[in-house]
Amino acid sequence: MTLLLEGALLGLTLATFFGFGPAFFALVQTSIHRGFWSAAALALGIFLNDLLMVVLCLMGAIQIVTQPSNYLWFGISSGIILTIFGLVTYSRKVITEVPPNSEIPIKVNGPHWLMFVAKGFFMNVVNPFVWIFWIGVVVGISARFGGNEQELVTFFSGTLIIVLISDLMKAYGAFSIKKYLTPKMIGKFNRFAGVGLIAFGVYLIVRVLFDSFV
Numbered sequence: 001m002t003l004l005l006e007g008a009l010l011g012l013t014l015a016t017f018f019g020f021g022p023a024f025f026a027l028v029q030t031s032i033h034r035g036f037w038s039a040a041a042l043a044l045g046i047f048l049n050d051l052l053m054v055v056l057c058l059m060g061a062i063q064i065v066t067q068p069s070n071y072l073w074f075g076i077s078s079g080i081i082l083t084i085f086g087l088v089t090y091s092r093k094v095i096t097e098v099p100p101n102s103e104i105p106i107k108v109n110g111p112h113w114l115m116f117v118a119k120g121f122f123m124n125v126v127n128p129f130v131w132i133f134w135i136g137v138v139v140g141i142s143a144r145f146g147g148n149e150q151e152l153v154t155f156f157s158g159t160l161i162i163v164l165i166s167d168l169m170k171a172y173g174a175f176s177i178k179k180y181l182t183p184k185m186i187g188k189f190n191r192f193a194g195v196g197l198i199a200f201g202v203y204l205i206v207r208v209l210f211d212s213f214v
Contacts, residue, residue, distance in 0.1 A: 003151055007158025010137075014159070015166035022085070022200045023123060025193040027167055029089055030116065031174035032186060039171030041113040045120020047164040053124075053131060054156050057138035058149075072212045079205030081123070083198050090194025 023046050031039035124130045138156075145151040 003154040004158040007155040008162045009158075010141075010155075011159040011162025011166070015163055022197055023120070023167070024170065025089070025196045026085065026119070026123060027171050028174040029190065029193045031171040032178050032189070034111075034116070036172055036175040038111075038113065038116050039175065040168055041116035042120040043164060043167035043171055045117040045122075046124060046167060047120075047160060048117070049121045049124045049130075050134070050160055050163060053134040054138060054160065057134055058142070058152060072208055076205055076208060079201040079203075079208070081201070083201035083205075085123070086194045086197030086199075086201060088194075089197060090191050 027039050027042055027046075030042050141155060142152060145155070
């Protein structure tokens, strides 16, 4: 139980101090526009990605991703994906009124929930800095527990569960305040979130190019 709580404490630290990257913007924006359950599916995709990274780190398979040539490819791909997400978010239109001469509300079918899971998963899977971050965390914790598999599984279970709960709380918080947001405010947030995602994407591309060639 102590190990689970220690892992939860690490998860709380990660969610507090490192939880406001591209995934945060995507979670809030999805919750506002698509609803809580769509954002929850996105959070599930992020969780599955983190789980995969921890498992691969523990297995040692992470070396494939951190090879210099792969590092450059993953970094540029991630930057391009984040930039595209940012451009789409920035240009998203806010529907403010019902179309004229319509007596029956029009139901707009959004993407299947699995699409949001995939988006959350692939948003981080090609980001080399996320991989490197988890390598540092897993290596440090593994050294502390002497590579004991049972203790590591218990510890990281607490960590990942808290990170998932944190993402769900962010999504629910955004969904809860949606009714207080005017279309103008939502439009401004779209532009703010879009700029944030574009900035992360451009920074990622510049960073990996700098690390690879300087």
